[in-house]
Amino acid sequence: MSEQTFEPGSQAAPAAVAPRSSSPLLTVEGLAKHFPVKQGAFGTKALVRAVDGVDFSVDRGETLGLVGESGCGKTTTGRMVVKLLESTAGKIVFEDRDITRYNRSQMRSLRHDLQIIFQDPYSSLNPRHTVGKIVAMPLQVNGINPPGGVKKRVQELLETVGLNPEHYNRYPHEFSGGQRQRIGIARALALRPKLIVADEPVSALDVSIQAQVINLLRDLQREFDLAFVFIAHDLAVVRHFCQRIGVMYLGKMVEIGDRHQIYEEPAHPYTRALLSAVPDVTKIGEKGRERIRLEGDVPTPLNPPSGCRFRTRCWKAQPKCAEVEPPLLQIGTGQQVACHFPETGPLA
Known part of the structure; x- marks a missing residue:
């Protein structure tokens, strides 16, 4: 495979999309999360429907990107x-095991395989612990004594993510933001997981540092055959790093497809509006695509619209959209869309 790197503003796809395997590593069905709240002067009980029935799957070694506006439930x-x-x-199935109701002790055995990288490298690391202690924590909590000892494994991990292994005894405040995120990545790799949830891992970093971290994640994915659920706002980063993309709106998955389908031939009106707002730096001075401007604000998850949740801002909305919620249906090879009147053809 030829070596390619991500550069800020780049929209080039790094590799061909691999065919879907028969048995996904992760399957999510009807996943929902409702937060109880009190509102009004009398404390009336209500539910914030942060996530309200989401379905997707992730293959081994694959990256699924989750995109959408802030507050959509990613x-x-x-x-x-x-x-x-x-x-x-809902249901969460990992390696053919239903882990939906696993308790803390049951999850301990799965922590080897499921890890997370947090968004903020400043608040996700304990400032009172050394880098060595932070990266070693997953090993110690799980009672793992690797060959050569914990210190040797931690130093190997630091070197793997591009840090000096001799900085084992330094504290997080002695590192830059990009270096701190590399420490977080090393911690996530300590147990050799099969799937990592990366929650906007580069959004708090400088643009030039973002490129370095994204290229590091790609190299680690190839080396360790990692699968990612990659949550991000930056659509250029998602296009480069993710084989498949899921678009969320107000707690619902409105479209899923491979990179070409989502970026070149999106079927949901919201996906088209989202992509139309992305500036194309390769066409400066030329007439680019016309931006689709959505009217109105995003509805509240306390009281989402009936039927299709996007209908209050959609230019294609018809009476059916208010009456019947559109299911997520397949319209092409691997592409699914939740819309009664999907768009067709390439993005104008």
Whole structure:
């Protein structure tokens, strides 16, 4: 495979999309998370439907990107996958095991295979612990004594993510933001997981550092055959790093497809609107695509619209959209869309 690197503003696809395997590593069905809240002067009980019935799967060694506006439920979905949040409804199947209701002790054996990289490299590391202690923590908690000892394994991990192994005894405040995120990546790799949820791992970093971290994740994916659920706002990064993309809106999955389908021939009106807002730096001075401007604000998850949740901002909405919620149906090879009147053809 030819070596390619990500550069800021680049939209080139790094590799061909691999065929889907028969048995996914992770399968999510009808996943939901409702947060009870009180509203109004009398404390009326209500539910925030942060995630409200999400379906997707991830193959071994594959990267699924989750994109959408802030508040659409991407991070909540990722945290439920690694069991940092308990789901309200739905099913999570990992390696043909239903882990939906696993308790903490049952999850301990799965921590070898399921890990997470957090968004903020500043708050996700304990400032009172050395880098060595932070990276060694998963090994010690799980009672693992690797060949050569814990210190040797930690130093190997630091070197793997591009840090100096001699900095084992330094503290997080002595590192830059990009270096701290590499420490978080080393911690996630300590147990040799099969799937990592990366919750906007580069959004808090400088653009040039983002490119380095993304290229590091790609190299690690190839070396260790890692699968990723990659949560991000930056659509250029998602296009480069992810083989498949899921688009979320107000707690629902509205479209799933491979990289070409989502970026070149999106079927859901919301996906088209989302992509139309991305500036194309390769066409400066030329007439680019016309931006689709959505009217109105995103509805509240406390009281989502009936039927299709996007209908209040959709230019194609018809009476049926308010009456019947569109199911996520397959419209092409691997492409699924939840829309009664999907778009066709390439993105204009």
